[in-house]
Amino acid sequence: MFSRYLLAGCVLCLAALPALSDEKVFRAGAAKCDVTPWLGLSLSGHMEDRIANDVHDALYARCLALDNGQERLAIVLVDNCMIPREVFGQAKLLVKKRDSLPLDHMLMAATHTHSGPCTTGIFQSNPNARYNAFLVRRIADSISCALRNLEPAHIAWGAGSVPDQVFNRRWKMKPGSIAPDPFGGTTDVVKMNPPRASADLVEPAGPTDPELPVLAVQALDGRPIAVLANYGLHYVGANGAEISADYFGMFAAELEARLGLADARPPFVAMLSNGTSGDVNNINFREVGTPQGPYQQTRFVAHRVAEEALRVYQELEYHDWVELGAAQQELELGVRLPTAEEVKRAKETIAKAVGPVMKTIEEIYARETFLLSKYPPKKKLLVQALRIGDVGIAAMPCEVFAEFGLELKQKSAFPRTITIELANGYNGYLPTAQQHEWGGYETWRARSSYLEPQAGHIMVSKLLELFAQLK
Numbered sequence: 001m002f003s004r005y006l007l008a009g010c011v012l013c014l015a016a017l018p019a020l021s022d023e024k025v026f027r028a029g030a031a032k033c034d035v036t037p038w039l040g041l042s043l044s045g046h047m048e049d050r051i052a053n054d055v056h057d058a059l060y061a062r063c064l065a066l067d068n069g070q071e072r073l074a075i076v077l078v079d080n081c082m083i084p085r086e087v088f089g090q091a092k093l094l095v096k097k098r099d100s101l102p103l104d105h106m107l108m109a110a111t112h113t114h115s116g117p118c119t120t121g122i123f124q125s126n127p128n129a130r131y132n133a134f135l136v137r138r139i140a141d142s143i144s145c146a147l148r149n150l151e152p153a154h155i156a157w158g159a160g161s162v163p164d165q166v167f168n169r170r171w172k173m174k175p176g177s178i179a180p181d182p183f184g185g186t187t188d189v190v191k192m193n194p195p196r197a198s199a200d201l202v203e204p205a206g207p208t209d210p211e212l213p214v215l216a217v218q219a220l221d222g223r224p225i226a227v228l229a230n231y232g233l234h235y236v237g238a239n240g241a242e243i244s245a246d247y248f249g250m251f252a253a254e255l256e257a258r259l260g261l262a263d264a265r266p267p268f269v270a271m272l273s274n275g276t277s278g279d280v281n282n283i284n285f286r287e288v289g290t291p292q293g294p295y296q297q298t299r300f301v302a303h304r305v306a307e308e309a310l311r312v313y314q315e316l317e318y319h320d321w322v323e324l325g326a327a328q329q330e331l332e333l334g335v336r337l338p339t340a341e342e343v344k345r346a347k348e349t350i351a352k353a354v355g356p357v358m359k360t361i362e363e364i365y366a367r368e369t370f371l372l373s374k375y376p377p378k379k380k381l382l383v384q385a386l387r388i389g390d391v392g393i394a395a396m397p398c399e400v401f402a403e404f405g406l407e408l409k410q411k412s413a414f415p416r417t418i419t420i421e422l423a424n425g426y427n428g429y430l431p432t433a434q435q436h437e438w439g440g441y442e443t444w445r446a447r448s449s450y451l452e453p454q455a456g457h458i459m460v461s462k463l464l465e466l467f468a469q470l471k
């Protein structure tokens with residue numbers, strides 16, 4: 001690729017160029033592969049099972065590949081709610097075999113749309129084996145295509161902020177205003193998604209991270225190759241049981257329309273990764289909401305985030321070459337297994353339910369208790385750190401509370417830090433130990449929340465170690 005580029009360039013300039021062997025060439029490539037499912041599959045993201053009945057907008061696996069002549073990295077974002085380690089792992093093995101990319105140099109994450117096909121059993125939704133096999137291949141294809149699109153490039157990074165679209169969704173409430181938890185306990189002092197403008201609201205139980213980091217690569221002639229942004233906000237919402245990439249897809253479409261060249265080959269790819277947003281959504285609980293049409297708020301948020309990303313993009317200063325690095329660590333963390341007594345009670349609740357669909361929250365969590373009782377006492381999971389110049393990227397396989405993202409940014413060895421959640425697997429919510437004590441939905445034991453209360457603290461300190469190694 002490089003020699004062809006030189007040949008196409010000005011002959012008079014060749015004398016001024018250093019010898020090829022001394023030159024550090026930085027290259028970037030991007031690609032997106034359609035991963036939209038067929039209708040009739042379960043969608044994940046709700047306690048009841050929703051069956052896909054329409055396609056509002058297509059789902060993609062979007063990949064950015066970087067190569068500095070010494071290291072190659074690939075980051076893939078997949079329009080999905082959560083993807084298990086097995087699916088990502090199989091895709092990585094395919095790429096390793098096909099393109100010789102080391103396994104730990106690939107970061108794969110779900111965007112967290114709640115309107116994508118289920119790929120791992122969660123509440124009452126179950127994965128489809130044929131779709132998972134298709135997804136493995138398409139995730140791998142997105143990397144292979146991005147690697148094939150590698151071309152000499154410049155890279156830049158910066159950050160903006162969108163503080164008005166992130167709200168902590170967990171609230172401390174006035175005593176006596178919180179219903180018992182699904183196991184009959186009355187110790188919760190925090191409520192997730194309380195009624196808006198309720199007189200019982202005291203204060204949010206945690207912070208938000210409004211930062212919008214932006215990483216961009218351009219071809220040497222200034223043609224945009226890719227923009228990777230990151231925002232700590234849960235999904236915004238789609239309509240009923242339609243398939244949609246939510247605001248993540250709309251953000252990408254807006255940037256691609258405004259920065260990309262029509263029919264350009266290779267294409268310009270925009271991607272929005274999900275920051276630490278396990279306890280953050282788009283609802284301003286202090287105010288009564290106004291009724292909105294389908295996708296109205298989703299489009300609005302996408303536009304707000306895209307506008308800010310574009311503002312940052314216009315001010316970026318590009319580097320000709322940067323260091324790249326990757327490190328990951330497998331951790332073995334404890335599972336909050338139910339006791340024999342809790343399993344017995346859960347079985348009684350299930351036996352009394354009409355079924356097969358669990359309807360009450362007690363029934364749903366009784367079923368989760370039974371399913372979790374089959375889990376091993378410890379689970380293995382991956383934390384991963386990437387280095388791109390002065391940027392450190394921390395990847396965790398959970399729905400991570402914003403406090404952890406802020407801590408990683410504050411203690412990071414790098415001047416700029418990006419946190420990507422739901423990466424390289426899925427291991428449920430990741431509240432802090434204090435938030436576990438306060439209780440509420442994200443701490444209720446289920447396949448959506450089962451790691452030991454110290455899990456997040458262990459992951460953050462390991463990630464900070466990996467950052468220090470890469471620096």
Ligand SMILES: [Zn+2]
Pocket residue numbers: 112114234235399
């Ligand atoms: Zn979610």
